[in-house]
Amino acid sequence: MASALKNLSAYDDGSLPxxxxxxxxxxxxxxxxxxxxxxxxxxxxxxxxxxxxxxxIHTMQVPGSFELPAGARLLVAKHNVDAVICLGCVIxxxxxxxxxxxxxxxxxxxxxxxxxxRPYIFGLLTTDNEQQALDRAxxxxxxxxxxxxxTAIRMAALKRDxxxxxxxxxF
Ligand code: RBF
Numbered sequence: 001m002a003s004a005l006k007n008l009s010a011y012d013d014g015s016l017p018x019x020x021x022x023x024x025x026x027x028x029x030x031x032x033x034x035x036x037x038x039x040x041x042x043x044x045x046x047x048x049x050x051x052x053x054x055x056x057i058h059t060m061q062v063p064g065s066f067e068l069p070a071g072a073r074l075l076v077a078k079h080n081v082d083a084v085i086c087l088g089c090v091i092x093x094x095x096x097x098x099x100x101x102x103x104x105x106x107x108x109x110x111x112x113x114x115x116x117x118r119p120y121i122f123g124l125l126t127t128d129n130e131q132q133a134l135d136r137a138x139x140x141x142x143x144x145x146x147x148x149x150x151t152a153i154r155m156a157a158l159k160r161d162x163x164x165x166x167x168x169x170x171f
Contacts, residue, residue: 011150017157020051022082024152025058025075029065029088035130038137039087039123039145046149065090065124066101069108072120082156085148087123089133102126119155123148 024047028040040059047057058079062071065088072084086109092098102124109120123144127133135141 011147016050016150016153018051019047019153019156020053022052022153022156022160023056023058023079024052024156025060025072025079025081025084027060027062027068027071027075027084027086029062029068031064032089032091032130032133035089035125035133035137036087039089039125039143039148042138042143042145043085043087043123043149044145046146047153050149050153052153064088064101065105068105068124069112069120072109072112076116076118081118082159083119083121083152085121085123085152087145087148089125089127089137091130091133092126092128098126117159119152119159121148121152121155 026040026043028036030036044057044059048054058075058081060071060075062068068086068088072086075081075084086105088105090098090101090105105124106122109122112118112120125133125136125144127136136144
């Protein structure tokens with residue numbers, strides 16, 4: 001299965017830049033809270049584990065995933081963070097609502113990232129059912145909240161023109 005090969009939850013701790021000087025925003029959607037709160041725990045704990053200070057992590061809850069880009073924008077208006085991590089879970093139902101929400105979130109976040117030069121991290125689960133979501137929120141496929149935090153740290157380091165670009169990458 002593709003995700004078994006790309007499960008970044010088992011990342012190499014030592015290769016990440018230190019996050020002790022970095023500021024983060026986390027925007028988390030309240031729909032499917034059992035899932036999104038597990039993503040949030042994984043994300044928050046990973047930021048702390050890599051040195052981020054609790055005072056430098058700003059959390060905002062939004063009603064649903066569709067509100068993630070707007071929530072992220074509001075958070076940035078209040079806090080000059082290095083990266084914003086957006087966490088949500090959209091489960092496919094009988095109608096095509098999931099496609100509209102997922103595309104809106106993806107487009108919203110990539111547009112914000114490109115327009116502003118600030119990383120907005122896509123931590124949205126887009127699953128067919130609840131079990132697939134649980135598997136990715138601390139289950140057999142890791143925790144995508146952890147992976148979103150790792151991505152945020154790496155992108156924040158790039159934004160800060162930190163060491164990452166100077167590391168050897170094997171060619
Ligand atoms: N938000 C989610 O975060 N996950 C969902 O699975 C989800 N399903 C929805 C299904 C329908 C039919 C509708 C109308 C909304 C859903 N939402 C979901 C809420 C959506 O992200 C947003 O909060 C609302 O549409 C209000 O803008």
